Amino acid sequence: MLTEAWAGSVAAAARLSWDLHRDLRLVLQYPFMRNAFVAGAVAALMCGAIGWFAVLRGETYAAHTLASVAFPGASGAVYLGLAPLVGYFGFAVAGAALIAWLSPLGPGGGERHSATVGAVQAMALALGFWFVSLYQGFLSSLSGFLFGSFLGVTRDDVMVLAITALLALGLLAIVGRPLLFASVDPRVAEAAGVPVRAVSLLYLILLGCAVAEASQFTGVLLVLALLVVPAATASALTARPSVGLVLSVGLALVTVWAGLAAAYFTNRPVGFWVTSVGFAGYGLARGTASVRGRWTRRVVAA
Amino acid sequence: MSPAHPERNSVVEALDPPGPGPSPVGAPTVVAAGVAARAGGRLLFEGLDATVTAGQFVAVLGPNGAGKSTFLRMLLGLHPPAAGSLTVLGERPGRRNHDIGYLPQRRSFDSSVRIRGVDLVRLGVDGHRWGTPLPLVRRLFDRARFEQEQRHLDDVVARVGATAYGQRAIGEVSGGEQQRLLIAQALVRQPRLLLLDEPLDSLDLPNQQGVAALLQQISADGVTVVIVAHDVNPILGYLDQVIYIVGGRALAGPPETVITTENLSRLYGAPIEVIRTSSGQLVVVGQPDAASFHAH
Numbered sequence: 001m002l003t004e005a006w007a008g009s010v011a012a013a014a015r016l017s018w019d020l021h022r023d024l025r026l027v028l029q030y031p032f033m034r035n036a037f038v039a040g041a042v043a044a045l046m047c048g049a050i051g052w053f054a055v056l057r058g059e060t061y062a063a064h065t066l067a068s069v070a071f072p073g074a075s076g077a078v079y080l081g082l083a084p085l086v087g088y089f090g091f092a093v094a095g096a097a098l099i100a101w102l103s104p105l106g107p108g109g110g111e112r113h114s115a116t117v118g119a120v121q122a123m124a125l126a127l128g129f130w131f132v133s134l135y136q137g138f139l140s141s142l143s144g145f146l147f148g149s150f151l152g153v154t155r156d157d158v159m160v161l162a163i164t165a166l167l168a169l170g171l172l173a174i175v176g177r178p179l180l181f182a183s184v185d186p187r188v189a190e191a192a193g194v195p196v197r198a199v200s201l202l203y204l205i206l207l208g209c210a211v212a213e214a215s216q217f218t219g220v221l222l223v224l225a226l227l228v229v230p231a232a233t234a235s236a237l238t239a240r241p242s243v244g245l246v247l248s249v250g251l252a253l254v255t256v257w258a259g260l261a262a263a264y265f266t267n268r269p270v271g272f273w274v275t276s277v278g279f280a281g282y283g284l285a286r287g288t289a290s291v292r293g294r295w296t297r298r299v300v301a302a
Numbered sequence: 303m304s305p306a307h308p309e310r311n312s313v314v315e316a317l318d319p320p321g322p323g324p325s326p327v328g329a330p331t332v333v334a335a336g337v338a339a340r341a342g343g344r345l346l347f348e349g350l351d352a353t354v355t356a357g358q359f360v361a362v363l364g365p366n367g368a369g370k371s372t373f374l375r376m377l378l379g380l381h382p383p384a385a386g387s388l389t390v391l392g393e394r395p396g397r398r399n400h401d402i403g404y405l406p407q408r409r410s411f412d413s414s415v416r417i418r419g420v421d422l423v424r425l426g427v428d429g430h431r432w433g434t435p436l437p438l439v440r441r442l443f444d445r446a447r448f449e450q451e452q453r454h455l456d457d458v459v460a461r462v463g464a465t466a467y468g469q470r471a472i473g474e475v476s477g478g479e480q481q482r483l484l485i486a487q488a489l490v491r492q493p494r495l496l497l498l499d500e501p502l503d504s505l506d507l508p509n510q511q512g513v514a515a516l517l518q519q520i521s522a523d524g525v526t527v528v529i530v531a532h533d534v535n536p537i538l539g540y541l542d543q544v545i546y547i548v549g550g551r552a553l554a555g556p557p558e559t560v561i562t563t564e565n566l567s568r569l570y571g572a573p574i575e576v577i578r579t580s581s582g583q584l585v586v587v588g589q590p591d592a593a594s595f596h597a598h
Contacts, residue, residue: 056417112528121593176434184417184472187406188487191378192430193399235416239471242437 016265027261036150036217039158040256043213046165048249049172050210051231053203060228061114062099062118062204065121065209067223069095071126074145074215079135084145084152085160088212093122096208100201107240113208148219148271150260161213168209175199180241217256222271229278230255251281324534329356331495332377333524336386337552339369339376346372347547348385352554356494359521359540360528365549369531371407373547374497377528378404391494403488407499407530411480415473419483422472424455426487455490461518462486478509485513489520496520498529502536510536534561538584557584 006109028034044277054063073091074084097122103113114212132142144152174181181189182196190196214226230251234244266273322590331354338348346369354360362370375381376388379396391398403426428435440448459468462482472483481501488496501517502510518540521527531537534544538557545554548569553560561584566574575587 056415058414173434174432177425177429177431180417181429184411184415184422185425185429185487188404188426189429191380191399191402191404191406192426194430239416239418239421241417241421242435 023261023265027264031155033260033264035044035153035155035158036260037257039153039161040150040260041218041253042158042161042165043210043217044230044252044256045249046130046168046210047214047226047229048252049169049245050206051227051252052248053172053179053183054207055228055231055235056180057203059204059207060224062117062212063207063211063227064224065099065117065124066092066095066204066208067215067220068121068128069124069208070212070215070223071145071220072124072131073212074220075128075135075142076130079131083157084210085157085216088215089164089209091124092208092212092215094204094208095124096204097201100204115227144219145215146219146221147269148215148217148222148274149202150217150263152269153216157216161216164209165213168206171202175202179203217259218271218274222275225271225275225278226252226255229275229282233278233282233285236282236289251278255281312594313467319548330354330389331356331358331391332528333389334386334554335388337376337383338385339372339381341369341372341381344538345384345550347550347552350545350547350552350554352543352545352552354543356481356526357524358520358526358542360526360543360545361534361537361541362528362530362545362547363534364533365532368549370532370547372501373545374404374528374530377495377497378402398494400491401494403491403493403496405484405488405496405498405501410477410504411473413471413473416471418424418469419472420455420459420468420474423459423468423486423490424481425480426490427451427455455529458486458490459483461489463512478505478513481505481509482516485516489525493525496525496527498527500530500532502529502531502533504545507536514540534586538586552574561586567585 028037051063054060070092073087073089075087076091077084077087080212099117102116102120128145143149178189178194179199179202181192181198182194186196210227211223214223218225231244231248232248233251238244238247255274255278258277260268262268262273262277263270334350334352336348337350339346339350350373362373364370370462372381376383377390379390379394387532388395391401408488425514456465459465462485464479464482464486467479468483472480475483481504485498485501488498496517498517501513505513510576514537517527517529521542529537537563539558543555544557544560545552546560546566546569549571551569553565553569561576563574565577566576566586573588577585577587579585
């Protein structure tokens with residue numbers, strides 16, 4: 001695995017200028033950066049769409065937990081000599097199924113659901129740390145797992161990410177409308193014949209896949225930067241489902257690419273930049289929504 | 303709901319494309335014979351006999367925990383009866399749910415729910431269908447149908463008087479406004495039977511009367527309306543039939559025969575007086591309020 005120090009020596013010559021064309025050429029001159037941009041776009045597409053539903057359903061905590069579950073997956077895979085990607089996906093999807101299986105239904109299920117999620121999260125983090133301690137001296141990739149790194153993305157990884165995203169988004173397109181119904185209005189959806197429980201399980205698994213993809217860039221601790229922040233920004237700006245979904249994907253894409261470029265030029269962690277860009281957008285959107293709301297009220301009152 | 307609706311448009315006319323539509327007035331919509339309900343191992347009620355015909359406005363009354371909501375869920379086939387037979391729209395419960403509009407108890411959306419009221423109404427039409435709607439693509443390639451559906455949606459939203467706030471996020475509008483949009487959601491699929499669980503709960507008095515009047519109009523258009531309530535007085539003037547479920551027993555029939563001082567006192571096991579006002583309206587006095595029955 002490549003190290004951050006190596007990236008520093010590459011990027012040392014790169015200086016940001018006002019010539020955007022030159023900047024772009026600089027950023028894309030190395031294969032590992034091109035891979036990172038493509039993989040980032042794939043992850044953004046997936047996280048923007050799946051994350052929008054996470055925000056609507058109020059499942060951001062479940063998203064964070066699935067990321068914590070991906071951590072022992074990745075560290076365990078490295079310990080066993082497998083690709084981290086295998087661990088990310090395997091554990092995130094298994095974690096999603098576990099949460100769905102343990103979560104109770106019925107009245108008050110919501111609160112107990114969050115308790116289940118919390119229990120799974122604690123166990124996952126402990127397990128991840130256990131694998132790290134088994135594997136002596138790989139602390140440099142530990143920080144990569146937790147806070148993200150884009151250097152190790154190979155062409156094969158990009159292929160795996162793209163195929164997974166295609167499958168996941170295909171499934172999401174099939175269940176999109178019933179999922180929307182089950183998310184905002186589960187009891188009426190049930191009466192209308194939507195298999196609410198099955199749809200929720202499928203959604204958690206898709207969420208697990210999205211988490212595994214995002215973990216590649218942001219690290220497991222900053223997954224929400226890609227999965228939740230763009231979606232929350234879009235939701236603050238519009239209550240139209242179709243516009244919100246498209247906006248969420250677009251914002252995720254801008255966030256990832258801007259974050260990657262900033263990381264390249266500053267030689268600082270990509271997780272930090274992706275999160276900062278996303279959060280700035282979120283702050284702006286909330287401010288705009290608040291000003292717009294006050295303005296509308298004044299117009300209505302007048 | 304603006305009381306001065308320009309043309310008194312019937313729900314049936316407002317809804318196109320024409321679907322199965324309401325059945326002829328007088329046909330039985332719900333037939334219950336000796337129905338008993340059990341939940342969590344506890345007997346809720348038994349011996350419920352009732353026949354509800356098309357276009358009737360029916361209230362299911364009784365204290366909290368008596369099994370009123372369970373009865374609605376039984377009509378949807380979501381809760382099996384413990385005994386007796388139950389027929390809904392001529393078949394066993396659950397078979398004809400696409401002809402039933404359902405509004406569960408006390409759904410309120412907090413301000414974090416970022417989806418428009420009209421989107422929620424639209425889910426009443428096609429929310430159960432697989433796939434993902436692409437409004438932009440449909441507007442371009444299937445314009446005629448798209449616009450027809452849009453008109454239908456607008457009509458139903460106008461029918462419940464929600465046009466002014468239908469485009470706002472559901473979490474931002476008031477409880478009464480949410481309730482009207484939810485009724486629109488239940489109405490939009492042209493149901494023959496409308497089941498509403500406590501639709502007047504949490505509404506202030508003018509809103510209660512507005513919603514009750516709206517429901518009566520809907521039933522006058524041939525849609526059977528069954529609502530759960532625990533206070534009978536705001537709706538008593540509109541009802542064709544009442545079903546009382548109290549303390550394990552059930553009693554159904556037209557309000558004049560069921561709502562009498564003797565019947566209610568016997569059901570509740572407490573003195574209750576039914577008074578007829580000078581205008582001929584019934585008023586129930588001394589009905590044990592919901593609070594004293596909260597322990598269940």
